[in-house]
Amino acid sequence: MNDNLLKQPQRYVLAGTDIAGGPSVAGILVSGVSGPEGFSKEKKFTSTTSGAEEEKYSIETEIALLGDEVRSMAEILNREGFESESKILDTHVLMLEDEGIKSRLMHRIEEYGESAEEAVVCVFGEMKDRLLESDNALIRERSADVEDLMQRLKSRLSGIEQIRELPVPVRNASLVLVFPELFVSNVVEARNAGVAAIIVESGTGFSHAAIMAKAFGIPVLRVNGIEKLYEAMGAIVVVDVENGRLVIHADEDDISSAALASATATDEAYIDSPLNIWLNLVDTDSHPPESLHGDTIAGIGLFRSESLLTERLSGFPSEEEQYAVYLQLCRRWKRYPVTIRMFDIGGDKTVPYFSLGPQDNPFLGLRAHRLYRFHPELFMNQVRAILRAGIECSDLRILFPMIETVEELKYLQELLASAMEEMKQQGTAYRHDVKQGVLIEVPSAVWILKDLLERLDFISVGTNDLLQYHFAVDRGNINVSNYYQPEHPSALRMLKYIADAASESGKQITLCGEIAADPYLVPVLYGMGFRDLSVDFHAVNSVRLSVPEGSSDGLENIAARCVSASSIEEVHAILDESGGSDRLKPLDHSNRGTGFIDPVCGMVVHRQENLYSFTTDRETYFFCSPECLEQFSRKPERYIR
Structure with missing residues (x-):
């Protein structure tokens, strides 16, 4: 008996840092890296040692295959409602398709006689180094995306790709994966495999991978010195992200406590809340009503009908x-x-079979209802289909996007009335009592909101576009994305005005967009009057x-203080003081991409048609202006790592 006790592995605890939150979970520790601990096998590819042409062919082939794989992942996530997360993968596809990167890879092979694998390590390694040199923390975080693609291409080109294959005894058990660094591909694979938690040695909560892990509900804990963990592969562990602990060789008490915490979190997810939660959908197949717990949602708040267009x-x-x-x-x-929602094409949503004409700025061009002035039949066909199908649901609501004036609303309502009259004359069955609403996305609509409300049954606030137009900031432009500040007092005051106007009119109001899903800001939105x-x-x-039943006391006062604040720093201080920092840090609402960086000023610049460049024996650097180019050329070693 004593001998058996001596042979039992000893329980110990490692301290960690929360990267992506979640309840305590127990699972079997498994390595996510290559090697025997990773439960991987070899997948052979074509040899790449037969000359430059074969190296170039191999690199083109593997880049194309990897691009197709990542694109497919993005499409799946988008269909499942992870729209923002799918855009992260879209940036990976763009990097793989970048002609400048491909040209540099070919140059390394032709001029230096490097293998495809060596060229990938060199070119992507230099890109990563440039990102890490930036003074912008968000740009530095994007280096992990470059490293991710580099490792995946390197693995494929080396002739071996790691395919995780779990041993039979643990297939039905919860798994905890260990990685040196958190990559987007790791998180997607972990989600697909139903992994309970992830342990990493490096990374922050603002990386793309961490953002995805939070969205997928996968806890991530950062632990120093993970090499110690490789000796414990196969052990039962408890990942306690909330308290920053990793328990190795967990005992029954640890496992029971984790199970209780997980069950409590699951139960709490369905506790009563004064909020009315509506669901966004991109298709009719995902997330059926039976997958929801009781009356978890109030209804479908937004069906993105343009998905019918973009898939054709x-x-x-x-x-x-x-x-x-x-x-x-x-x-x-x-x-x-x-x-x-009626079709909202234009902006960043285009279709290959219809030209929107010359548009220097698509977000300010021919978009949404503006198209109907040229092609009213598109509106008529869609609204007829909606009205006919609407007989089958308890309450049909049509949402007009991007309305900027009362005149445009009247025009659409006239088309709607015309369609209804036409169906009446034809004897076609349709929904007569359809509710009409407008998606408030343009600042001009805010200041005529009371006039709009007189003609509407409800409104929805589309905060992504509204705040983008409010700040005159393209969230997709990394040089200015930090100016997109949803919690800035000016934005909060505008939202408060909208909530008050809707309340005075007695009309129902719903808020959507990224900030509607940000637990850091949701209590403030509730305090301002947004209940849906x-x-x-x-x-x-x-x-x-984020606002459980009984917790709403004092939120109106907190919201009033935030609205009256004079700076975003003051808003953060108010929220932290009220417990916001205990709930969650602000979500990263900034740009999801990367690009070529001017090594002098740190600005992201274009490569194509850029007149200002400097070529060394290692690579070509691009600049925003002749001044930065001249400063670099005088002393390149100062800027080259």
Whole structure:
């Protein structure tokens, strides 16, 4: 008996740092890196040692295959409601398709006789180094994306790709994966495999990978010296992110406590909340009503109908094709209110079979309802299909996006009335009592909101575009994305005005966009008067938990203080003082991409058609201006790592 006790592994605890929060979980420790601990096997590729042409062919082939793989992942995430997360993968695809990067890879092979693998390590390594040299913390974080792609390409080109293959005894058990660094591809694979938690040695909560892990609900803990963990592979561990602990060789008490914490978190996800949570959908197949717990949601707050357009290769869908989709939607969500947004194409949503004409700035060009002035038949076909299908649901709501004036609203309402009269004359069955709403996304609509409300049944606030236009900031431009500040007092005052106007009119108001799913800001939104939030499926539980029943006392006062604040720093101080920092740090609402960086000023610049460049024996550098180029050329070693 004593001998057996002596042979039992000893329990010990390592301190860690929260990267992506979540409840305590127990699982089996498994390495996520290559090697025997990773439970991996070899997957052979074509040899790349037969000359420059074969090296170039190999690199082109593997880049294309990896691009297709990442693109497929992005499409799956987008269909499942992870729109922001899918855009992270889109930036990876853009890097793989970048002609400048491909040219540099070919140059390394041709001029230096390097293998495809060596060229990838050199070119992507230099890109990573440049990002790490930036003074901008967000740009430095993007170096992990470059490293991720480099490692995946290197693995494929070396002739061996690691394919995680778990041994039979642990297939049905919870797993805890260990990685030296957290990469986007790791998180996506972990989600697909149902991994309980991830342990890493480096990374922060603002990296793309951490953002994805938070969205997927995968706890991530950073622990120093993970080499110690490789001796414990296969051990039962408890990951306690909230208290920053990793328990190795966990005992029964540890496991029971973790199970209780996890069960409590699950139960709390469905506790009563004064918030009314509406669901955003991009298709009719994902997240059926039976996957929800009781009355978790109030209804469908936003069905993004343009998904019918973006998945097609040619031609707008006919009325009958649209009717079939809307009918499935309304039947599936029969007992819920269903809100269908009219087509919102333009901006960053284009279709390959229709030209929007010359647009130097697509977000200020031909978009959404403006298209109907040229092609009213597109509106008529869609609204007829919606009205016919709407008979099948309890409450049909049509949402007009991007309305900027009362005149434009009147025009659309006239088209709607015309479609209804036409169907009446034809004897076509349709929904007569459809509710009409506007998506408030343009600042001009805010200042005529009371006039709009007189003609509407409800409104929805599209904060992504509204705040982007409010700050005159393109969130996709990394040089200015830090100016996109949803918690800035000027933004909060505008939102408060909208909430008050809706309340005075007695009209229902819903808020959607990234900040609707930000637990750091949701209590403030509630305090300002927003009781209805429309979010993607994965955010439903965390949003409900951000304002549980009985916790709303004092939120109006906190919101009033934030609205009256004179700076964003003051808002942060108010929220931290009120416990906001205990709930969650502000979400990263900044740009998701990367680019070529001017080594002098740190600005992201274009490579194509850039007149200001400097070529060394290692690489070509690009600049924003002749001044930065001249400063670099005088002393390159000062800026080259």
